[in-house]
Amino acid sequence: MGSALPLGEPAPADGMLPHDVRTDPFADFGVYLHVPFCRVRCGYCDFNTYTATELRGAKQEEYADTLLREVSLARGVLTSAGPVRPASTVFFGGGTPTLLPAGDLVRMLDGARDAFGFADGAEITVEANPDTVTDAVAAELAAAGVTRLSIGMQSAVPHVLAALDRTHEPANVATAVGAARAAGLDVSLDLIYGAPGESLDDWRRSLDTVVGLEPDHVSAYALIIEDGTKLARQIRRGEVPAPDDDLQADMYELADQRLSTAAYDWYEVSNWSRGSAHRSRHNLAYWRGTDWWGFGPGAHSHIGGVRFWNVKHPAAYAQRLAAGESPAAGRERPDAASRELEEVLLRTRIREGMPVAELRTESRHAVAALIADGLIDGGAAVHGRIVLTLRGRLLADAVVRALTS
Template sequence: MPSALPDGEPVPDSGALPAAALAEVGSAPLSIYLHVPFCSTRCGYCDFNTYTANELQGTGTADYLAAAHAEIDLARRVLGEQAPAASTVFFGGGTPTLLSGAELSGLLAHVRDAFGLQHDAEVTTEANPETITPQLLEELLAGGFTRISLGMQSSNPGVLRILERRHTPGRAVAAARLAHDVGFGDVSLDLIYGTPGESLDDWRNSVQSALEAEPEHISAYALIVEDGTRLANQIRRGQLPMTDDDDLADKYLATEELLVAAGLENYEVSNWSRGPEHRARHNMAYWLGHSWWGIGPGAHSHAGGVRWWNVKHPRSYAAALAEGRTPGAGRELVAADDRRIERVLLELRLADGLPLAVLTDSERVRVDGVLARGLGELRDGRLVLTLQGRLLADAVVRDLLD
């Protein structure tokens, strides 16, 4: 079951933003996110805003496409002429590649026409490995996509079965190789560690399998068991064991060992790339607090300290835009100190570190304790987490903040 939306104040029907937020739009890079909410099946661990055919209540691809195109136009009107050309575009889901190459490329073309794209814009689509074909990849490459992010999760059949992933072991690696063969120079594989019953050897084998594809980027996330999911219910009933923190730490350390040995470098706690040029720039936009507009059901956006989110169900989303009004369900104005705290939370996770100037006087005093415990080090006026600090990143943030 998808998670609930946060509370917030109403969004004007026009979607208009406060003048102070618009003033910041022209001074920060702009990213566009397009949420495609369709999935063939729902994985047992997933609480994303996705829908299978029997959950869509008659709303289909055509309704989504019409609404998404309408929201692109809405975004252009709201952000105004001061909005810069988009530096990154990301299609997420759900399974974006359940749409055709022509449909995905059509949405990208509309973004390009509405906002323009920076000459070196990063354009990514997530993809389920089972949906990848040479024809689809060729259409995406011709349409302007520069990057493919494949959901691999694991190479172990038992782990995939517990996660209720439908792709077969080895399929993600084959899809990554195919993307390279077609001409993509930026391919990412997403992995998940900590599935109940997964051994350390299972995990090491999954990482090594991913490396066989020679991807430019790997994300490795600890499994989060979300309330309300089938996986959470299975653990609650004692049908599956819950992974403990020591197991997660061992798997993280194994990930770092294997990926660094293969020539990748960690640039964010859960992300590794073959050099700075292959970092996920769209995700960097989130972590650095840039502006982004999220298009699609349940998508979130941010500009100039205003955060807002769309209605969740595709039917309600399409209906709002068909009536000429925003699909926004709510928004919040983020206070200056809350923005500063979020900056500490996010930038401390980056290999580039957090500028000490972001911290208050009392917080800077606590930096000595972080250094003394071997959790961080200072580089050019920035606090950078060590490998041990990455394992305890959330605790370091809690200890630092006033």
């Protein structure tokens, strides 16, 4: 059911931002719509998600109406901080958004459009499990304005899917891609590498399958063992091996080589696209530190330098909104040191990098050593930007430490 919420000061019951916060009317604004429902809990998952037996008083069929109450509240809060900006990106995440009827997702989308408006050419993404995508679902989402489907493929190999507790049939990925294409949607495929028992050949098979499906975008994430998950307990008991760092590095290098050969360009450490037009603009907004409002239980938001987060359980979320209160549990305004660390951590992950001039003077002294170690691109640094090399992407945490210590 997800990791613990961060520490912070209590958020006010009305959800209002601090009185001195003013938003930039010309800056991008994103909307994240969290759908916290899953048929089963995957053993590695640390997201704030719930199966039917864990809902305890919350009802899936009432969820869209509940979330729309928060959308209405958000408009009032944002109006107090400046002009309401149209959303440039909308992202339905989860959980499994497509466990809800497509009509519920459409109502949520329409509610956000009515509250904020959408910018011309807004990117609107829905995450989906391959087993939940049909021609009818894809067509209904596309007709409502959805532009992009992000399909949780994870692997093409049955025993790897089983190790991850994924329940979909591998063949259904191609069916889902076909349905999305028929509806005119962009397609992203999401992969995880380093699962217990997964070999380099297994991973190559998944990459070959992805390339054969010709998506517009590919995400590939190393499996991370989160405390409190089923997989963490299995590893602790010695039932399955922990991920092998060297093997995961080999898998990453293979992914970059295979995807690059197939004309996919990396634009963030774990993401590749066919041309800049197919990059995930919503996720880029996170890495660039722009404003977004996250709707739903456990969702996080960032508005005008203030971060806040909602109560986690869907029942508590619904109760607060039914009482006319904000679902926000807490908030914080990061200090200068925290903002600096976060800026380096996020912006060095993307291909455009970050300007050397924005580093502290003492941090700039580390640049030459990082070039010598092959971790950042020397040519880009000469032109004033920190851009990771392939080796640097594998050791991105070390680069951040060197630039912030």
